[in-house]
Amino acid sequence: MTRLVVAKFGGSAIGPNGSFIPKIIQRVNELKKDSKVITVFSAPLTIHNGKKRSLTDIILEQGDNAKNGIKPTLEVVKSAYQKILEIVNSENRENCENEIKNHLEKAQKALDDAFESKEFADEVRSRALAFSGEILMSHVMNHILRSNGIKSDAVNFEDWPIITDNNIEFTNFLTAESRERMDKTAELVEKNEVVTIGGFIGKTVDNITTTYERGGSDRTAADLGILFHKKYQTSVDFEKDSSVVSADPKIVESELREVNQLSYNEARLAGMFGMKILDPIAIKEIVENGVDMPITITNMKNPGKITTIKRELEKQKGHPIKIVTGKENCAIFRIETNSVQKLLTSLEKDKRYSEFVILSPFTKDGIEFSRILFLDGEYVKRNEKYLLGFDPLATITYNRGVITLIGDEMWRVQQVASRTSAKIGESGLNILNMDAQEETSRIIIVVEDADDNIRKAIKAIHQEISDINFI
Incomplete structure (x- = not known):
């Protein structure tokens, strides 16, 4: 062919x-x-x-x-x-x-x-x-x-x-x-x-x-x-102008690691959470159409430096945590759980919008609430009336920033949640929410989006990663 x-x-x-x-x-x-x-x-x-x-x-x-x-x-x-x-x-x-x-x-x-x-x-x-x-x-x-x-x-x-x-x-x-x-x-x-x-x-x-x-x-x-x-x-x-490295070089200036391979899932998450690798919706469309084709990120100045993105990767030898990244201008939408499914269906079918993640639910006064972390606060502002139409008593919190670690095999890293949260605390930042899920190999840390909070957190965690042991 x-x-x-x-x-x-x-x-x-x-x-x-x-x-x-x-x-x-x-x-x-x-x-x-x-x-x-x-x-x-x-x-x-x-x-x-x-x-x-x-x-x-x-x-x-x-x-x-x-x-x-x-x-x-x-x-x-x-x-x-x-x-x-x-x-x-x-x-x-x-x-x-x-x-x-x-x-x-x-x-x-x-x-x-x-x-x-x-x-x-x-x-x-x-x-x-x-x-x-x-x-x-x-x-x-x-x-x-x-x-x-x-x-x-x-x-x-x-x-x-x-x-x-x-x-x-x-x-x-x-x-x-x-x-x-x-x-x-x-x-x-x-x-x-x-x-x-x-x-x-x-x-x-x-x-x-x-x-x-x-x-x-x-x-x-x-x-x-x-x-x-x-x-x-x-x-x-x-x-x-470069292949993929372990953090945004405009934020982390030293000890960056080259990332040779990413899965579709890792690349999409990295794009959603602020890394300028490729538009995450591009990956979503490839997956939705059942297509399996290799994607490369090539350094034009040095074409030998390439990051390959595949649906399924070969056995990994490097550090399971590949990227530390973060996103400013996020918003958290809290809605009663019995109303959330209609909203999620509408976002998928009507809006075809997917730039959000579901955080762990919580219960207050006997009522369970779901939380949706939107990664674009401006989108939420433009669509407040639409979102609140599913539950007029839902609440929206703006000015949130999020930091996440990217790696499908993050479960192999020992004490990753405790070490990263401690490092953020040492940097003088207050963690407003931490969502760790073994099933998705995902850690999401929410802080206030103020001053240079996100940059400070990314720097601190990236520095810590190389010192954490993995299986």
Whole structure:
């Protein structure tokens, strides 16, 4: 069976104004030696007012301007693409210039619509983002690849294979409908060495433009893997500035351990709890579709450094605790247990939302209460009315932070719960809740989200881990 690699390049991999594109070309040339390649691109970065910024943020800012009666402009976006255009050779430059012009006209039309209606939401927002960012970047990269002698083509939005539901701004992948629309993309893969496509963007069966949540390009890569895994020996590769290490290097600066392997479960939990490995919903969609394909996190600067993510791992030799991570801006929702199942069913079926964990229940005045730890406090704030509709007497506590340890075989670590909780106490932090479950090999520690509490706790626990014995 022919091999296929779906390789995702995020904004940081592209670099400000395309500064890292030569490295992308090098990586694509390496990947295509023994595989067909689908490349998934995020919106590029630029330098604006002396700061590194994503074009996504620039467009969202212009959309807010439009909503508030300030005429929106694409000058910063145009300037970024003009710099990237310098990488395109003379043979492909005119076509690339036309692609930039045509796509930015569509983005400007969406912003103008927002200016007239004083609303920047739903499809208007999605069109503005799509045609200024991910979709346009995939077409520009197609011309850059061709300029470097690579046989490539880009997926046109008319032939888009990522079909989603009608949740416009926080959309969900529809597998069956996408399979019905993937023929054109499959044809491009068959005829070319490399195919380029924009991440983050979908469309409904009625051709309405939709977007995933931020980080959604990871989901696009996973979704394409799901669509093609039966036809090709498929793997998904996330190209980043480092492979996975045992904590966020911006928090823990020394004694970091390289993580060579993660299970799907470990990777998903790490993503949910703050590690920028990949969007945890990407893993969820792979599992829900019954697909078993390897995922790699590759250090673009040193491609020999790779973290492999699999459904089932080989026998582990290293420390069972692989990652210490944490998440700020969480919320705890307390609800009577006899009402919780309806809420959980609705979150799964109606909202298709899963960024939460169930904590141990408690009993008060003879009534059992369940606790749901939501890992995104802003989501809870946006949906308070919906959540309280299942129990008007339920309570919500905001400003909570959570620290967790990642490792499917954590049960092999001696005194892990007592040692980690003691270390947090020594750091001067008050543990508000500690939830340890042998069955899920999971430890969750909740503290107040104030000052640098989460960072202090992660540092303290990470330092302690290497001194704890394991079987």
